Amino acid sequence: MWLQRCVVAILLTICVSAEELTWRWVCEKNNCVKTRNTPQNEDPVLSMEACKMFCGEFGLLWPRPTGHVDLGNFLTKININKVELNVVNGGRSSDYMKNAGYRFKNLLAKAIPRGVTPKPTGKPVSVLIDNENPNIKEFSLDMDESYSLRIEVTSDSINATIKGATFFGVRHGLETLSQLVVYDDIRNQMLIVRDVSISDKPVYPYRGILLDTARNFYTIDAIKATIDAMAAVKLNTFHWHITDSQSFPFEMSKRPELTRLGAYSPFKVYTKNDIAEVVEYALVRGVRVLPEFDAPAHVGEGWEDTGLTVCFKATPWRHYCVEPPCGQLNPTREELYEYLEDIYSEMAESFQPDIFHMGGDEVSEKCWNSSEEIQNFMIQNRWNLDSAGFLKLWNHFQTKAEHKAYKAFNKTLPLILWTSTLTDYNIVDKYLDKDKYIIQVWTTGTDPQVEGLLKKGYRLIMSNYDALYFDCGFGSWVGKGNNWCSPYIGWHKVYENSPAAIAGHHKDLILGGEAALWSEQSDSATLDGRLWPRAAALAERLWAEPHEDWKAAEPRMLHVRERLVRMGVQADSLEPEWCYQNEDQC
Numbered sequence: 001m002w003l004q005r006c007v008v009a010i011l012l013t014i015c016v017s018a019e020e021l022t023w024r025w026v027c028e029k030n031n032c033v034k035t036r037n038t039p040q041n042e043d044p045v046l047s048m049e050a051c052k053m054f055c056g057e058f059g060l061l062w063p064r065p066t067g068h069v070d071l072g073n074f075l076t077k078i079n080i081n082k083v084e085l086n087v088v089n090g091g092r093s094s095d096y097m098k099n100a101g102y103r104f105k106n107l108l109a110k111a112i113p114r115g116v117t118p119k120p121t122g123k124p125v126s127v128l129i130d131n132e133n134p135n136i137k138e139f140s141l142d143m144d145e146s147y148s149l150r151i152e153v154t155s156d157s158i159n160a161t162i163k164g165a166t167f168f169g170v171r172h173g174l175e176t177l178s179q180l181v182v183y184d185d186i187r188n189q190m191l192i193v194r195d196v197s198i199s200d201k202p203v204y205p206y207r208g209i210l211l212d213t214a215r216n217f218y219t220i221d222a223i224k225a226t227i228d229a230m231a232a233v234k235l236n237t238f239h240w241h242i243t244d245s246q247s248f249p250f251e252m253s254k255r256p257e258l259t260r261l262g263a264y265s266p267f268k269v270y271t272k273n274d275i276a277e278v279v280e281y282a283l284v285r286g287v288r289v290l291p292e293f294d295a296p297a298h299v300g301e302g303w304e305d306t307g308l309t310v311c312f313k314a315t316p317w318r319h320y321c322v323e324p325p326c327g328q329l330n331p332t333r334e335e336l337y338e339y340l341e342d343i344y345s346e347m348a349e350s351f352q353p354d355i356f357h358m359g360g361d362e363v364s365e366k367c368w369n370s371s372e373e374i375q376n377f378m379i380q381n382r383w384n385l386d387s388a389g390f391l392k393l394w395n396h397f398q399t400k401a402e403h404k405a406y407k408a409f410n411k412t413l414p415l416i417l418w419t420s421t422l423t424d425y426n427i428v429d430k431y432l433d434k435d436k437y438i439i440q441v442w443t444t445g446t447d448p449q450v451e452g453l454l455k456k457g458y459r460l461i462m463s464n465y466d467a468l469y470f471d472c473g474f475g476s477w478v479g480k481g482n483n484w485c486s487p488y489i490g491w492h493k494v495y496e497n498s499p500a501a502i503a504g505h506h507k508d509l510i511l512g513g514e515a516a517l518w519s520e521q522s523d524s525a526t527l528d529g530r531l532w533p534r535a536a537a538l539a540e541r542l543w544a545e546p547h548e549d550w551k552a553a554e555p556r557m558l559h560v561r562e563r564l565v566r567m568g569v570q571a572d573s574l575e576p577e578w579c580y581q582n583e584d585q586c
């Protein structure tokens, strides 16, 4: 009966009156308690979300701010049709600011349930935006993403003021402001938290998601939707692992045969236009697009006619690599470096990145050793055909590739490599300069390599697979049983995976973290559920490094999942709705 009345009420856009209402929520000791409504109740009746908005230190904010937070105790009605943004100083980033404004209004609209028109009563909202460095619109590892937000009420309007150190800070401020607006299903009215004062900035400068678009292809729409969701939780790096041994979907003008032979189909190619669109889309959402060209291993399809690979499709694959098809570049061929320069130049042109990922993942000695040409080259150089000798060969490759990267990008931008035998802390400084290279850790969080690398002064990005590999926990794809890194990693573990705790007193060398979605077993159809809402748990960890465990964040986490779903993200469900309605009872 209640449900029926509600549905009718929504369709007619009339609200259930407070007297008829069955449930209301009451803020008690930082929890919103579901309470039977009685005709005798004289308090203002609060809907669940309205209550959650201000009850608790951080209300429904996600990620929680790191500085001063005062959420006041009152909600005020606003007129959603009368929201106005005024930018004090636009500078070079004025177009981005405009776009951030459109996104903000769009986010407010997404807070309203489908088919509902809130009452157009309430105060107009005026948002004043003050960008301290309006000419900064480039990403960098030391960019300032800080902002402050104030919401004040006057007799005739709500005034919000956002001060950002850069466009990126301002953009985050708008995200936060959008999270302070709620649709009240009791009054059919939009409400805003008033008397707010927040200052905020992230703990880590690098907060990423890796998407592997080579094992399976993802549509541009799926990529843009991912970036949209990332922006909502203030993640700032979309790491695009665009090629691998299975496919080469990156459009190349100088070496078109790499794409022609290497893409799964002519329709499964990321064209220059596609990439430009993604890069621009991401930029206005405060997300950098970081390209990776993984080499010298993890190559294969596309390179068929070049003669520049070894052990491609070698069988049995377990003898030569970690998954089929095997394939590795032949570092002894000079022509290889001309190819690399072309790939890097086209990546430079398309992505214009501030940092570049050179891969370096899972190089196999056995693969290189299967080539007589490589063996002869090593013998001529007086390198033994053993692990130390193959490291020298790898170093030969990396030094030449590095030179080509700097040339192609026309600057000495920071380079990233996956942890490997080359980055082993016992020898890493023999080969890789700590001022040039950032190491992305994918072994476990307790691996002694982490401490070893930190002690030698290397900057790290944490993608420890035991907490941040979102492909783990599914069935194996090369046989039966579970995949190699099972079990599935729940959001709790993601949330509690603290880079600061892992790094101890070397915390300053941790640039941040990244969740990886390797795509052997996912594509556009499964993407949202694999990433979300777990990536939101990562977002708060990296933004705020909370001291509390997942339990303290649970009510807000359940809400951020709801918000993502309202945005159109098919995020996995975490708990029965009962737990969302009955805080702290599950």
Ligand SMILES: CC(=O)N[C@@H]1[C@@H](O)[C@H](O[C@@H]2O[C@H](CO)[C@@H](O[C@@H]3O[C@H](CO)[C@@H](O)[C@H](O)[C@H]3NC(C)=O)[C@H](O)[C@H]2NC(C)=O)[C@@H](CO)O[C@H]1O
Pocket (backbone or CB within 6 Å): 322, 323, 324, 361, 362, 418, 442, 469, 471, 478, 483, 484, 485, 518, 519, 520
């Ligand atoms: C204990 C042991 O030796 N187990 C191996 C197991 O490791 C083999 O599985 C392969 O493991 C690789 C990691 O060691 C894994 O590669 C990485 O994982 C991602 C998928 O989660 C890939 O997309 C990445 O390219 C890889 N690199 C990075 C940096 O993450 C590889 O995918 C695993 N292969 C398969 C087929 O699952 C397993 C091989 O059969 O054998 C076990 O004995």
